[in-house]
Amino acid sequence: MTTDDLFGAASAAEREGRPASAGGAPLAARMRPRSLDEVRGQQAVLRPGSPLRRLIEGSGGAAGPLSAIIWGPPGTGKTTLAHLVATAADRRFVELSAVTAGVKDVRAVMESAMRERDLYGRQTVLFLDEIHRFTKAQQDALLPGVENRTVILVAATTENPSFSVIAPLLSRSVLVTLKPLSDKEIRQVVESALSDERGFAGAHTLDADAMDHLVRTSGGDARRALTSLEAGAGVALDAQPAGRSDDSPVPVTLAHVEQAIAHAAVRYDRTGDQHYDVASALIKSMRGSDVDAALHYLARMLEAGEDPRFIARRVVIAASEDIGMADPTALQTAVAAMHAVAQIGMPEARIILAQAVVHNALAPKSNAAYNGINAAVADVRAGRGGAVPPHLRGSGYAGAERLGHGSGYVYSHDEPDAVARQQYLPDDLQGQTAYYAPTDRGFEERLRARMDWLDERLGKAPRQDG
Structure with missing residues (x-):
């Protein structure tokens, strides 16, 4: 197999700058690196002496070359590196796709590889694309050839091999993790x-x-x-x-x-000021209850290639910081969206994110929980808050009773309405601290009435308006 056979030769039309014809190789195939010097990125896994570099250079060591599982997102060089492994030391290259191949195809490759080895002394490189699509039984069929080094397996996957590749195959291979190009x-x-x-x-x-x-x-x-x-x-x-x-x-x-x-140019830089500006605009638009503006900035981030998981995390934070108990279901929607986005991915993740953003934008707003925890943290950092009252201390260990721990504690469920009037805050904060001040918006309007009743039962002073 020649280099032109492997990488595709440019036609006259392509050399003149015209796009490849239906029968010609696409630009991406023509530009596939032919040597390590042409590979862009992946310096960490291609450093001198690394397992992958030794495999490409044909220096696998006394025991022979190892197999490799290459994990990374699309377009980062998985197929390119497999071709480079194949061209080293005059190896024979066979390519299978887990989408269409089965156990029968794998066994045929193994038999052919043994003939090549025994008759001609040539190693066979089996490139298996999308190995995560192979079932456990199909992956099991690879084990004998990999273990006996009948073939050098180079398997590519876009999914975490820890979950998609069987443990025996992982243990017999070098795991190579590729990163998106800068x-x-x-x-x-x-x-x-x-x-x-x-x-x-x-x-x-x-x-x-x-x-x-x-x-x-x-x-x-x-x-x-x-x-x-x-x-x-x-x-x-x-x-x-x-x-x-x-x-x-x-x-x-x-x-x-x-x-x-078919994409409009998005004025957005994922690593520069625009990254923070547009993310900030999304959050402030949700906080300001402008659903149209929120969806606009969401679209800008997605079209610019922003990681949808980053967006989902921001939406979760906003659901607590800006909405809180005014609509407790906003956090439920946001957390569900964050988990769904991680499982679904783009482009469908845009719909899930849109639902969470719309919920946040339209929900009644309250930052009472946000202000409450900030005030409590400020007191702790200022050194306020003494010892835990003795009746609240743990009493489930030997010697606790002798120390008076738990003595006098009133079990709330034994009291009317399950509210026990006793001291809960440390002495220096007792009678003067109210961190949470619910608003009169959304669900917090109902919480405010209950808290007024609770404060009266507990002997606390009335709270300030949120």
């Missing part, structure tokens, strides 16, 4: 595609704002960035006047890229 690395990938002979070979230029948009919307996915670039170049060519004879590079603008990937 904005700088995505930019380097795009720039290389514009100049490299396998890419556009200088036939296109990319405007600065178009580059920023490609980087921003890629989400650390190199394949997505290259696919968007290729689509934008196609739009740019279509926009050129008929019969154009100028040989100068065709510019790709922000409008071309937007039209190609």
Whole structure:
């Protein structure tokens, strides 16, 4: 198998900067790194002496090369690294997808690998994409070949292998965790595609704002960035006047890229000031009860590629900080949304987040719980709050009774309405502290009436308005 067979050779049309035809290789496939020097990102797992680098370089040690399970999000180089493993030391490469392959296919690869080893002395690399889709029985079929090193297994997955790969297979493999590419690395990938002979070979230029948009919307996915670039170049060519004879590079603008990937440019930087500004605007819009503004900022964050789990956490915090007991169900909705987002992922997670944001925005507001805990923390930090009253102290251990712990405690359930009038706060706070002051909004209006009644039963002074 030659390098061109493996990575795809650029056609004449592609070398001239035109998008690949239906029968040609896509830009992302043509630009797949052919050596370690061309790989962007993943420095941690490709450092000299690392298991993956040794596997790629063909130096597996005296016992032979290990298998590897590569875990990471899309477009971070899982397939690329598998190809690099295959090209080292003249290895034979076989690729299966867990979506379509079964135990029969796996066994056929094992038998073929043994023949290659026995007859020609060649190792076989089995690249298994989406291994998390294999059942336990299907993964079990891989074990003999991996354990005996009949094959070098390179398995790729986007899901946590601790939950999706059987323990015996994990223990016989090196786990390699890939990270999304940084904005700088995505930019380097795009720039290389514009100049490299396998890419556009200088036939296109990319405007600065178009580059920023490609980087921003890629989400650390190199394949997505290259696919968007290729689509934008196609739009740019279509926009050129008929019969154009100028040989100068065709510019790709922000409008071309937007039209190609059907996304408006979002003025948002996930690592800069806009990240905090838009997140702040979302929270303040929910607090201000403007549901339309809240949904707008939610959409901006999602379209910019913000992690939906980050958004969900902010919504949970707002449900307690700004709504609290005025609508206790807001926190229930927000927490449920946070767990659902972690399980569902995008794009459907946008619907779940929208429901939680709408609930927060429309709910009655109270920061009484927020103010209450802040006031209590301030007293503790100031050194206020003495010893726990003796009757409240733990009495479930030997010697507690002799110390007087628990003596005189009144069990609330033995009292009328299950309210026992006794001292609960430390001496220095007794009779002068009221941290929680419910408002007259939403459910807290009902809580306020109950607290007034409770305070009277407990002998406390009336509370200030919230």
